[in-house]
Amino acid sequence: MAETLLFLLLILSFFIIAYIIIFFTTIVLHLPPSPPTIHLIGHLHLLTPSLYKSFHSISIKHGPLPHLRLGPSRSLLLVSCASSSASIFKTNDLSFSSRPAFTFADKLPYGTSGFITAPYGPYWRFMKKLCMTELLSGRQLERSMSIRRDEIERSVKRVLENAGVATAVDLGAELMKFTNNVTCRMAMSTRCSEKCEDAEKIRKLVKESFELAAKLCFGDVLGPFKELTFWIYGKRAMDVSKKYDELLEKVLKKHEDKRSSSHRNGDDNERDIMDIPLDDSYQSLLFGSIHCRHRDFSRSYAMGNGSAEAMQWAMAELLNHPEAFHKVRNEIESVTQNVRLVEESDIPNLPYLQAVVKETLRLYPPGPVTTRECNQDCKINGFDIPAKTAVAINLYAIMRDPEIWEDPNEFHPERFLKEKDDQSSDYDYQNDDKRMEFNFVPFGAGRRGCPGTALAF
Template sequence: MLACTLMHVKSKKSGCNPPPGPSLLTIIINSIQLHKKPYETIEKLTKVYGPIMRFKIGQTTTIIISSTNTAKEILQTHDTSFSDRTKFDVSTAYNHNQYSLIFLPVSPLWQKLRKICHENLFSTKTLDASQDLRRKKLHKLLGDIRQSSLNEEIVDIKKAAFMACINFLSSTFCSRDFVNSVGDDGEYKHVVRTILETVFTPNLVDYFPMLRMFDPQGLRRHTTNFIGKLFNVLEPLIEERMKMRRENDYVTNDDMLDILLEISERSNDKMHKQQIKHLFLDLLVAGTDTTAHGLERTMSEVMHNPEVMSKVKKELAETIGVGKYVEESDIARLPYLRAVIKEGLRMHPPAPFIPRRAKRDVEVCGYMIPQGAQVLINKWSISRNPEVWENAHVFSPERFLDSDIDVKGQHFMLTPFGSGRRMCPGYPLVLNNLWCHNGIRASLPLHLDVPPLEDPHLHHGTMTR
């Protein structure tokens, strides 16, 4: 109590002006709605407390940023001060926080991993070299869906999108499929979804660190178990590839694993096996379910808007040709398809909150954000703000046809992949996936059976014949 009093007096003397926000009682009263409809509920609270809102639970202070101008302050003006990530307790499973590009603070190791991603894994040269691997996965998906159509079988687009995304990633990373068929839920889907769910499940330990030794919800134990299952698959796969590379007649696969092992062999600061496993865990978890969700929701929007579907089909027919495959190199010639993807990312951002952590006390728009506070950029509210977007809740790709607004982190009303130094390094691969999959889906002459778009932020399944 004395410590709290002294801190309060110190704050008054230093002119500390924390952002407004709901009381703990208000948070408790709204807890059910925050769990069921977090984005809509936070948007309602934002209308009461403003675009910089403070949540205080236990020992954790969370600042929610819900306007374009304040987002720019965090992501550009004060990017260095907010360049660290929130330290979730589940991220300590298998010491993942010590190797993870996602959870590491800005440090020499983080800079090394970031450089490897930019210069090697997601460079234009690397993606071009591995394009044939992704093309094969895309053609296989198209063949499976066509066969289901001929057999008059229902295809769950959510499962198909997940299979395509995880196999795109696994084939790009190690020239291997992790899921065999559209109907195969598989161990990998369960592993990825479980890890994602535990990361985003409110954890008492994050608010009350003294509970860490008890792990009362079992989230860290659960995460450790599922990461272990993935590592048990990756370990022999990496060992096998290392053994193959020692043979004289080895021919490179031009995949990410070969690139990482090549870096390890020629560098004094080796990219060792432990780092490779944790990097692939980051790519797999961050790049599959979120991408599949964006793909599914964009497809759903197009299916519910026949005029948009007609325009996409017309563009594809005139530019690519009827019955021809969409290649990654074709995307530059398909402005309407690109606009559809941007609009899908606007309305359904794959990760609706961008988490940052304040490295020091920072004044933002007249309010003091304290050191150690978790800062969330509320992309969901920003991308649906009627003061920024005309007809904000209407799916309208046309808004991007005569606009220079892009998704590469320079326009703060649309940052699906983040911005600044913590921007998602894999966004070029994600965009390729979204463009090609939506182009192929729009070109399929299939009868559609689509559920209503009820909750735009929920991961509903989409069915098509």
């Protein structure tokens, strides 16, 4: 009897201590403000399929740093102003150097092994170094320059052929074909929009994998019912992973054969991204397999699609703004003299074209929202941010902030230019990283920013 009473007293003491700890922790922590919630669903009723626009609406009504609750157990810090994003991208960059992992990442093959999804640590740092020294090195980009030039010529030729017979051109489809072919040829030396069965399969798998990822991530907001989404979609996700493995193993085998042939013939100039994991110096660090990189390979296709969409927006804005269109055309004609196509080496001499690109990316960023996770307790704008807090940085809202940008919803490339002197109408491209202080972040920033940002400009 005495032992039972003692046991009950211990349990009661445990709950009292736990309650006291939770109570005082809640009082001590100075958390960001939170909009009114609905029981169980939290703030899910404030979200729409256009997530970045719904985030923008929330920040307009409830301030630039609201704390949201998604479902019964998932919390999210929403960042929608440049000063707060600077705290994450710069001041507390190391504290926000990881991305939030969705619930079922550990149940899927290579769920946290890719460069995009890997937690911050030695493996991620190695992959970042590999990306910067191999994939985006000056030597590799110079090798692939002929690929980009060839695809530009092919694309222009197709458009001219259609114009010659007065046939309408689906500009979106043409740009998608162009970017996919460039990506595919740089990645595995084959074109993906012609008669390429493997590449077409990969394109379909990319689409399916992103659709499944969105459905699986929804399980994070279901609390105790989160296992339901994996029970429904888990098998499909596993099947997609296996299909990736089969296709990429096939491509890898072709590259091994091609690599052996090149070595025998003394020719090692034809090198692409898929050759890198075949190097002896990298195989042990990459676990001797390309399997774990299929998610990043799908991301490369997604980025190619993002580039196509950005070009479509740029063309649409130029057509809707004839004055800007004529400025771009006159600038290009002054450089090429209408006797050749624009080359990559011409870009420094095309400041207004660069301004058009940057203004397009400001209005229509490829990834409107980027995510982080706080890996240690820190402060932002005086608020306490506990460890393991998921963060969504709304790049769309930051680059349309009326307190920073004049007429933020208007297409005005001149905002990125300055006159050289009072007597000249020539423009000089500004160093926006120094001038804007994280006001212009179409590809994110900090350790987790896009490693190809410099190349994009």
